[in-house]
């Protein structure tokens with residue numbers, strides 16, 4: 186008995202030790218029943234796990250096979266909603282939202298999906314049910330599921346891919362089309378790489394699995410086989426074509442879902458489907474392109490691109506983008522020629538021509554020999570919107586992403602940064618000078634009062650009078666003069682017109698002013714100067730160097746500089762991240778194929794773009810995720826939102842967050858909260874209590890001597906939970922939280938890796954709703970679960 190107890194004890198300690206390695210030093214151990222992945226913590230991922238059966242002794246209470254590998258921990262949440270026992274859940278779903286999501290499958294598929302969920306995890310052949318960790322392979326036709334013992338017996342040599350022998354020759358369940366040709370972990374385990382490749386090829390290319398022409402309706406008419414061949418075989422086919430109703434504008438090549446905006450530009454002049462109708466995309470703008478009434482979004486982009494289009498304009502647009510007004514026979518220009526228009530289109534998910542759209546048409550028969558995956562597997566760019574209150578760190582994160590994942594700064598961009606840094610330096614200085622004036626006035630006032638008290642006892646002298654007029658914040662006459670002049674320029678808002686021409690000339694004075702004891706005294710009280718960023722001294726210390734003609738901003742300077750590019754409101758970069766992850770890793774390793782790269786587009790909208798009730802945001806469609814950035818160290822800062830009214834900056838940030846969460850465009854969009862400036866926060870929290878911010882008035886930290894967890898990390902969790910609660914109360918969903926120090930590039934890299942995982946869960950969550958992607962299509966590696974390290 187005692188021995189058993191000892192083993193248990195030992196097990197418990199080993200478990201604890203393993204867990205300890207995963208949480209940050211000093212953090213309390215999470216409550217086992219309340220594990221969660223939505224607050225990302227420590228960033229050192231543990232080594233990839235060896236595959237093996239999961240420990241049976243402690244079933245994962247939150248069996249989230251798609252959770253990322255970052256160890257995380259959660260704060261207790263109410264255990265109200267009962268969870269279905271068999272369905273695999275993703276961490277993004279809280280039970281409520283998943284069922285309420287729009288499902289765009291027809292009722293048959295919905296029924297099939299429901300059946301799948303009910304079927305649970307029993308093998309259709311041997312009937313044995315197994316734990317949630319056991320993978321199953323599902324038949325693409327009837328969705329029967331087989332365990333690894335039975336799959337080869339039930340599916341035979343898979344001449345059409347993963348189908349029961351009895352289903353060979355039958356068309357696949359359309360809901361499963363997205364997983365066609367996707368390797369599964371189980372296949373990789375049971376078959377050699379060569380066999381897997383054959384199965385995948387068969388699945389993609391066999392006749393029975395192809396799209397049937399009648400499933401695709403274009404301009405109201407179901408296609409015939411020749412028409413489908415023509416579409417799929419044209420130089421720029423719609424990628425990943427699925428059954429559905431579409432509209433097609435033969436003249437321009439624009440293509441979209443019925444009742445929707447243009448989705449892409451495919452080759453023009455294809456003889457397919459019916460005639461394009463005016464209401465094909467359900468527009469209501471009274472502006473027409475090739476007879477189709479365009480959507481509001483298209484109209485806005487046209488207007489931004491400076492195309493004149495009053496109501497009742499009818500345009501003809503050709504496949505090279507040239508356009509004319511109906512009946513005028515006069516080409517007015519080319520819509521997509523301007524880079525700015527292409528940028529706008531890309532930002533708002535409107536298509537632009539691919540370049541070869543006007544090339545000679547290929548023979549449709551080539552289609553049969555072209556590798557199918559090319560059109561099936563083209564991925565779309567995942568758009569990530571990066572937002573936050575001014576000064577939260579969005580531009581720093583943006584610049585880090587740029588340095589991390591792609592394009593270096595071009596010489597022009599560096600030049601622009603240089604000018605920005607130089608003019609910022611004057612801004613910092615004027616903030617200091619302004620503060621100095623205020624402090625000087627206060628100090629002299631105090632002195633006067635003090636002296637007037639003394640006057641009663643000490644007789645007045647001339648010396649005393651003179652002393653009354655100077656204090657620690659006083660400047661000499663010359664510098665005072667410069668100060669008045671600079672503040673006047675700033676007040677008139679002329680800075681940018683005046684500098685940088687004057688930059689070099691005044692550099693020595695700037696340097697002198699900055700080093701003057703009065704300014705240094707002022708700088709000591711920088712907490713009271715609300716628009717002075719932490720980096721002010723970094724640049725002011727090098728005033729002379731920065732002002733010189735030869736100055737070349739270093740990577741660090743660029744990072745520390747405020748601002749991004751000339752696009753003050755919007756900046757974007759495209760990049761890709763390796764797709765390997767907890768989900769796909771295990772099988773891509775075993776196959777000699779490269780993991781696919783997902784393209785991301787990071788769009789940074791600065792706070793000005795968020796004004797006016799966030800109108801700008803309406804223009805962003807199909808945003809894959811919102812990354813909302815908050816500066817942790819804002820909790821004691823004040824912010825002048827409207828002239829004359831100071832509010833706590835954290836609260837202003839919260840309100841902005843709330844308005845974005847409530848924004849109708851993002852009802853279905855996952856949110857990742859990035860809590861930035863943890864470094865500054867750590868430093869501040871020991872000096873300024875968190876409770877200075879009204880929103881945090883009930884923060885009651887466990888005294889440091891009672892807890893090994895640092896005050897900063899307690900406060901961090903508290904804030905994270907505040908935001909999570911707020912988010913859940915509005916959206917009924919889970920907010921993902923990540924901590925960064927944007928100056929440290931590694932933390933930004935980790936943030937993007939985390940975001941990538943969040944997107945995967947979100948995808949997986951959708952698929953769960955459909956019920957067709959079962960664990961066999963994704964690794965159900967327990968690597969996601971902290972329990973895997975239990976064994977050491």
Ligand SMILES: Nc1nc2c(ncn2[C@@H]2O[C@H](COP(=O)(O)OP(=O)(O)OP(=O)(O)O)[C@@H](O)[C@H]2O)c(=O)[nH]1
Pocket residue numbers: 573574575576577578579580581582718719720744745746747748791792861862863864865925926927928929
């Ligand atoms: N201490 C500290 N400072 C940071 C961190 N991230 C950014 N900053 C600084 O905070 C200031 C504001 O950061 P930005 O990246 O410019 O913030 P923003 O969201 O772009 O704000 P605007 O450009 O004003 O809209 C800059 O001086 C940054 O260098 C961080 O992690 N720690």
Ligand SMILES: [Mg+2]
Pocket residue numbers: 576579580581746747748749
């Ligand atoms: Mg900035």
